[in-house]
Amino acid sequence: MEEVKFEQINKDETKMSYRDKEFIIRRDVKLLKDFQSLNSKARRKMKFDMAKEGLTINNFISTKKENGKTIEDHSELNELEKDYIEEATTEIMNDSCMRFFNMSLMELLLDIGLVNDSSASDMFMTQLIKALTGIDDTKIPSKSKEASN
Amino acid sequence: MIQKYPAKAKKQVINVAYDFDNLYAFWCGRYRDLSIEEFEAIGLSEFNIKISSIPENEPLYTIIKSRTINTESIKDKEERKYWRNLKRINKIPDEYLSLEEIYGKLKVGDLSDFK
Numbered sequence: 445m446e447e448v449k450f451e452q453i454n455k456d457e458t459k460m461s462y463r464d465k466e467f468i469i470r471r472d473v474k475l476l477k478d479f480q481s482l483n484s485k486a487r488r489k490m491k492f493d494m495a496k497e498g499l500t501i502n503n504f505i506s507t508k509k510e511n512g513k514t515i516e517d518h519s520e521l522n523e524l525e526k527d528y529i530e531e532a533t534t535e536i537m538n539d540s541c542m543r544f545f546n547m548s549l550m551e552l553l554l555d556i557g558l559v560n561d562s563s564a565s566d567m568f569m570t571q572l573i574k575a576l577t578g579i580d581d582t583k584i585p586s587k588s589k590e591a592s593n
Numbered sequence: 594m595i596q597k598y599p600a601k602a603k604k605q606v607i608n609v610a611y612d613f614d615n616l617y618a619f620w621c622g623r624y625r626d627l628s629i630e631e632f633e634a635i636g637l638s639e640f641n642i643k644i645s646s647i648p649e650n651e652p653l654y655t656i657i658k659s660r661t662i663n664t665e666s667i668k669d670k671e672e673r674k675y676w677r678n679l680k681r682i683n684k685i686p687d688e689y690l691s692l693e694e695i696y697g698k699l700k701v702g703d704l705s706d707f708k
Contacts (some may be wrong), residue, residue: 454638455636455637455638456636456637456638456639457636470636471636471637472633472634472635472636472637472640473609473632473633473634473635473637473640474633474634475637476609476637476640477609477610477613477633478610480608480609480610480611480689481610481611481689483688483689484610484611484686484688484689487688578637
């Protein structure tokens with residue numbers, strides 16, 4: 445595994461380097477727009493795919509009667525939605541990697557040598573996401589609370 | 594590796610994906626006429642600074658105000674009705690996530706998603 449360095453150059457730019465390679469990750473309006481559209485893209489695609497099959501979200505919601513009240517069960521829909529969100533997340537991460545590193549995320553992990561080292565790849569992903577979103581893991585309230593407990 | 598994140602993250606006032614057209618129109622009108630590609634290439638620190646000082650006469654100001662205003666504190670009935678309507682019209686749909694929520698989603702799952 446190669447050592448990967450992340451160095452913040454200014455408020456918007458982070459330099460990522462390993463071996464003799466250097467990349468600049470620049471947080472701009474497009475990056476923010478792409479990330480913020482993640483969920484809506486996933487849901488639109490889900491509804492589009494459903495429509496192609498002649499289905500609606502109601503086909504994935506079951507109802508049952510309990511004590512005279514109708515209770516809706518959304519778990520099947522939620523599971524399906526989760527799959528679409530994961531797919532959209534993968535797509536956005538790959539697009540961002542193509543944009544900044546000129547390779548897919550998987551190619552990048554292979555190039556660094558992180559594929560078979562889950563703890564190192566988790567650490568790398570945390571740093572990469574921080575460079576892309578600008579959000580520091582430790583500043584997320586529930587995370588800090590968990591750490592202090 | 595599933596981490597806990599607040600169910601309700603900080604309320605969004607602007608969502609770049611949802612408000613993109615309004616933001617772009619505001620930028621071109623106030624600062625410089627740019628192509629969409631040029632606008633998308635603006636660094637986030639510059640973007641955040643300039644977006645945090647929108648003049649009152651801009652339509653974007655009204656949109657943001659309608660999202661943040663507490664309509665219950667408005668005494669005048671007609672004015673309250675007006676702002677309630679604007680609040681409903683300008684509401685960011687729930688499907689648009691804040692950065693904190695996105696971060697949570699990105700952190701969930703493992704790298705098998707990418708294989």
